[in-house]
Every structure is written in structure tokens, then in C-alpha cells.
Amino acid sequence: MNNNTTSASLTARYYTLGCKLNFSETSTYRRGLMDHGIEDAAEGTPAGICIINTCSVTGEADHKCRQIIHRMVRENPGAFIVVTGCYAQLEAKDIAKIPGVSLVIGAEDKPKLVDKVLELMKELKTGEVDDNYNRDLVDEELPSLKVKGFAPSCSRGNRTRYWLKVQDGCSYFCTYCTIPFARGLSRNPSIASLVAQAEKAAAEGGKEIVITGVNIGDFGHTTNETFIDLVRALDDVEGIKRYRISSLEPDLISDELIEYCAHSRAFMPHFHIPLQSGSDTVLKLMHRRYDTALFAHKINYIKELIPDAFIGVDVMTGCRGEHPEHFRETYDFLAALPVTQLHVFPYSERPGTKALDIPYVVDKAERKRRAHELIELSGKKLHDFYAKHIGHDAEVLFERAAQGKPMHGFTRNYIRVELPASIASERYDNEIMNVSLGGFNEEGNALIANIK
Numbered sequence: 379m380n381n382n383t384t385s386a387s388l389t390a391r392y393y394t395l396g397c398k399l400n401f402s403e404t405s406t407y408r409r410g411l412m413d414h415g416i417e418d419a420a421e422g423t424p425a426g427i428c429i430i431n432t433c434s435v436t437g438e439a440d441h442k443c444r445q446i447i448h449r450m451v452r453e454n455p456g457a458f459i460v461v462t463g464c465y466a467q468l469e470a471k472d473i474a475k476i477p478g479v480s481l482v483i484g485a486e487d488k489p490k491l492v493d494k495v496l497e498l499m500k501e502l503k504t505g506e507v508d509d510n511y512n513r514d515l516v517d518e519e520l521p522s523l524k525v526k527g528f529a530p531s532c533s534r535g536n537r538t539r540y541w542l543k544v545q546d547g548c549s550y551f552c553t554y555c556t557i558p559f560a561r562g563l564s565r566n567p568s569i570a571s572l573v574a575q576a577e578k579a580a581a582e583g584g585k586e587i588v589i590t591g592v593n594i595g596d597f598g599h600t601t602n603e604t605f606i607d608l609v610r611a612l613d614d615v616e617g618i619k620r621y622r623i624s625s626l627e628p629d630l631i632s633d634e635l636i637e638y639c640a641h642s643r644a645f646m647p648h649f650h651i652p653l654q655s656g657s658d659t660v661l662k663l664m665h666r667r668y669d670t671a672l673f674a675h676k677i678n679y680i681k682e683l684i685p686d687a688f689i690g691v692d693v694m695t696g697c698r699g700e701h702p703e704h705f706r707e708t709y710d711f712l713a714a715l716p717v718t719q720l721h722v723f724p725y726s727e728r729p730g731t732k733a734l735d736i737p738y739v740v741d742k743a744e745r746k747r748r749a750h751e752l753i754e755l756s757g758k759k760l761h762d763f764y765a766k767h768i769g770h771d772a773e774v775l776f777e778r779a780a781q782g783k784p785m786h787g788f789t790r791n792y793i794r795v796e797l798p799a800s801i802a803s804e805r806y807d808n809e810i811m812n813v814s815l816g817g818f819n820e821e822g823n824a825l826i827a828n829i830k
Contacts, residue, residue, distance in 0.1 A: 388416045391425035391454060393446050396433025398624045399590040400463055402541030403488065404431045405533035410492035424454045427495065432463035434560055436726030440465055444476075451478030458499055462491060464560035485546075485562055488529040528567055528600075531590075532575035538586070538777040538808050539622075540579045544572055544608060545591030550627075552654075553665050553732040554697055554725065557592055564596045569603050569611050580617030585808060586775055587612075588622045595630025606635050613642050619810060620775065620790070625650045625692075629668040631676050640683040647684045648792045651676065652692035656711030657704035660697065663736055670711055681716045688763070688792040689717045693752060696745025697725035698736035705748050713755060718763045718792075720756035724749045764793055764825055770815050774827060778807040786824060789815075796824040 390411050394404040407429050408418075419425035428450045432443040443465040451459055461473050462483035470482045481498060483491050531543035547562040548555075576587060589612075591597070597605040612621060621644050628651055639645045651673075655661050658669045680687050693712065695705065712720065724745035727734060740748075767789075774795045776787035785802040787795050796819045797806065816826035 388426035389419035389423070390416050390427040390429065391419045391450070391457075392429050392431070393450060394431045395439060395443055395446065395465075396431075396435060396463065397590075398541060398588060399543060399546075399592060400431045400433060402531045402533065402543045402588075402590045403463075403529065404429065405537075405541065406529070406531040407431075407491055409533050411495075414492070414496060419454075425457055426454075427458045427460070427499075428454050429460045429462065429491075429495075432461060432465035434464040434468050434556060434728075436723065437728070438726060440469070447473065447476055447479065451476070458495065458502075460491070460495055462488060464557070467560045468556060485560070486527050489527055491529075526562075526565065528565055530567060530571070530575065532579055532587075534579075534584065538775065540584045540587045541590050542572065542575060542579070542587045543590050545594050545597045548593040549596065550593060550667065551665065551732075553663065553736070554694070554728065556728045556731060559730065561592055564593055564599060566591075566597045566600045566603075568601045569608050572608065573611050573615060576612055576615045576618055580615060583808065584618065585810060586620035586622070587618055588624055590624045593627060593630075594623060595626045605630070606632065606638060609635065609638060609642070609645060613644050618644055621645045622648050622792075623650070625652060627652065627667070628673045628676050633679060636676070636680055636683060646790050646792070647687040648790070649680060649687060650690040650692075653712070654692060654694045655697070655700065655704070656693070656708035657700070660700050660704050660708075663699040663733075664697065665732070674711075674715060677715050677717060686767075686791050688719070690719045690721060691715075691717045692721045692723070694723050694725050695748035695752060696740035696742075698727075698733050698740070699738050700725075700740055701738065709751065709755065712752070717759065719760045720752055722749045722752045722756065761822070764818070767793055767815050768817055768825065771830065772813055772815055773810050774813050775808070775810050776806045778804070784819075787811075787827075794824040795827045797827045797829070801829065 392404050392408055394400050411427065416427065430446055430450055433439040447461060458480045459478055460481045460483060461479055466473055466482050467484050470484060473479055474482050481495065483494065487494060528546055532540055534540045545564065545566040547564045548557045549564045551558055579587060595605050597608055626649065631651065653673055654664055654666060656670055661669060677689060680689060693708065772789040774787040774789055776785050776797060779785040779802055782799055784799045785797040785806060789795060795813065795815065812830045813827040814830055816828055819826055
């Protein structure tokens with residue numbers, strides 16, 4: 379840490395790994411530091427503060443986090459390096475030993491991250507603490523399951539859409555997952571406080587909000603409210619044109635919620651629903667709280683009421699206990715369902731999880747082979763979904779692009795749309811435009827838009 383730097387001259391750099399909830403939290407840290415006059419570091423210029431928001435969903439994620447920490451230390455010599463997020467919560471002691479790391483922030487201290495960073499930097503500068511302060515902070519294991527605090531977050535960072543954090547933690551304890559240990563048990567703020575944050579976003583010119591959390595459908599236990607009550611209240615916020623729900627557990631998607639979203643003013647025809655396995659045998663081993671019959675009912679009911687809905691699905695391959703016939707059940711189940719896109723993850727063994735007690739192990743090469751097979755299925759489903767909309771009119775919320783580059787945005791039902799650089803304009807940023815959807819772009823990952 380360079381003790382000669384003043385906060386007025388400091389710049390900051392941010393790196394986020396993992397889920398949309400992490401991006402939401404990082405954007406809030408960024409806003410907090412900017413409120414103290416600390417701007418983003420210019421590209422290629424060392425920063426005085428680096429905040430790394432980590433993920434620990436897989437062993438590969440842990441490895442990537444360590445790589446990023448070392449890279450940030452190397453590329454920003456003398457910077458105050460802050461590591462937070464799930465990997466920081468689970469492996470605080472090991473991270474604190476990495477040379478160059480200045481501070482490890484656990485789940486309980488996230489609401490105080492900005493204040494703690496600025497306070498410790500000041501104390502380091504004046505000599506009020508020595509170089510061992512960070513090790514002292516993590517002498518004890520960080521008690522995730524006792525975490526009670528909630529760090530509010532509604533920010534857009536340098537993007538167009540806002541992320542509104544409505545819930546944190548999880549009380550489900552699926553056998554493969556470390557999230558309850560990384561983020562604590564499920565908890566949430568009040569509907570009134572979330573409506574106030576959405577109103578503030580609208581006053582700042584925000585048009586779309588992505589509702590984020592760990593287990594969003596579990597919203598309400600802390601405050602004796604319900605998720606559908608939250609949806610209704612947010613739908614009434616003037617100025618916000620669009621809401622997207624980042625992910626909902628199948629057992630927590632009520633038919634009433636689907637029916638409401640089918641006719642709501644601002645909730646988009648876009649769902650993301652984790653399945654994990656299409657085998658009832660494997661779902662039981664995972665301690666998931668539904669079976670394939672319930673999952674299929676939810677998908678089919680959405681499509682019955684909202685035929686053009688985009689439905690993304692999380693699926694894991696090669697978990698312990700997944701015999702070849704179980705994977706084939708998963709593939710056939712998903713091939714037959716009217717889902718739009720699969721988010722596929724090869725299983726990763728996590729220390730301390732109950733899954734390690736399951737004796738049947740799928741080797742890593744086979745996990746990846748199965749994942750590749752599902753990724754190919756996903757590509758076909760997504761291509762077919764896009765192709766079906768070619769020639770149709772759609773409303774697209776465009777996002778800022780670098781000068782001379784195409785602009786991109788999404789339709790109501792989450793089709794990625796590209797506006798060629800030749801007609802892209804700053805005046806389209808954060809504007810909902812009526813377009814005609816043409817064919818695929820060169821990369822095949824978006825439809826070309828024609829402004830009407």
C-alpha cells in the first residue's frame with residue numbers, strides 16, 4: 379500500500395466473478411467509493427484500490443479467484459487489495475496469506491466494506507495499525523451460518539440495467555453446494571425498502587431492473603412477506619419499464635406468480651429456473667425439493683400462458699451418483715421440454731459437502747463430455763428460438779457501446795439484438811426502441827435490428 383497517496387488522487391479497479399448478485403454488490407461498492415471521490419482507474423493504469431468479488435461455486439472458480447488475486451496484485455503494485463465474496467468467506471485464512479492482499483471481507487461485513495476500506499487505509503497511512511492487521515482479522519473462521527446482516531444493493535455500475543438485491547443466503551443445503559456456508563442462511567429486507575430503492579433507480583433514469591438474490595423465491599421469511607407481494611409492489615413503481623427475475627427455484631414458482639407475470643405491466647416474459655438434473659434419482663441424491671413432474675408442469679404452464687417466454691435452465695453434469703442412464707434421462711427430459719437455453723456446469727467436488735458421501739464418482743473427462751453434449755443441445759434450442767422471431771417487430775432496450783462498435787440490447791423475451799455500428803448512436807443508449815428483427819449477426823449470437 380502506497381502511504382503517500384491521498385484519497386483525492388486514488389483510483390479504483392474492480393473484478394467480479396460469478397453470479398449477477400456479485401455484480402450487483404460490486405456496483406454498490408463502486409458507487410460508494412465514487413461518493414468519496416475515488417474514480418475508476420484508466421485502462422492500463424495501476425489503481426490505488428482493487429476490489430475483487432469472488433465466487434466459489436466450483437473448484438475451477440476457486441482457482442480462477444486465486445489467479446485474479448495474484449494478477450491484480452502484480453498489475454497494481456502498492457494497491458490496497460480487497461477480497462470479498464464467497465471464496466473469501468470460505469477460505470479467508472488462505473487468502474489473507476497471499477502477499478499483497480490488504481483486506482479480506484466476509485459476508486457479515488459487506489455492508490461496511492467501503493467504510494472499512496477507507497478507515498483502514500487512513501490508519502495504515504498514519505501508522506495506527508501494522509502490517510499484521512489483516513491476519514488478525516481472520517484468525518477465527520468466518521461464521522457464515524450465523525450471518526444476520528443484509529447488504530442493500532441497487533446499482534448499475536457502468537451498465538444500463540440496474541441490479542436490485544432482494545434476498546441473500548440460502549437455507550436449502552443441497553448436497554453439492556457450499557452457498558449456505560459462503561453466504562449464510564436466507565434473509566431479506568422489507569418490501570418497502572426495496573420499493574424505495576426501485577423508485578430511486580427510476581428517478582436516476584433507470585428503465586430496467588434485474589431482481590437478484592441467492593434463493594429469491596424464498597423471499598419474505600425475515601419480514602413475514604411473500605415474493606409475489608414484492609412482485610406486485612415493484613410492478614407499481616412508475617418509471618421502471620422492465621423487471622427481470624434472475625433465478626427462481628422450481629418449487630417456489632407458484633402458478634399464481636406465473637399467472638401474474640403473464641399479465642403484469644413490467645415483468646418480462648423471461649424466466650431462469652435451475653433444474654440441475656432431469657433424473658428423479660439424482661434429484662433425490664442432491665436433496666432438491668422437487669421432481670421432474672413438477673418441473674415439467676412449471677415449464678409447460680409458463681409456455682401455455684406466455685408462448686414466447688424465454689426460459690433458461692441450469693443443469694449440472696457428472697455429479698456423484700449420476701450413472702450413464704441418469705444422464706440419458708436428463709438429456710431426453712430437456713430435449714423434450716420447450717426451454718430456450720441451458721446453462722451447463724460440470725460437477726465440481728466441494729470440501730465439506732454431503733455429496734462426498736455418495737460412492738459413485740464420474741471422472742472429470744466424462745463430466746465434460748456430458749456437459750458438451752448438453753451445450754450442443756442448448757445451442758440448437760437457442761438458435762431455433764431466435765430464428766422463430768426473425769421478421770417480427772420487437773421492443774429493445776439498447777445499451778451503450780464504444781464508439782464505432784455495434785450496440786446491443788435485449789427484447790422483452792431476452793433475445794439479444796445487435797444494431798450495426800453504421801447506425802448506432804449514443805442517443806439510443808438506455809432507450810427502448812421499436813425494431814424489426816432481421817437475421818443473425820456474423821457471430822450467430824444476436825439478431826440484427828432495423829430501427830422502425
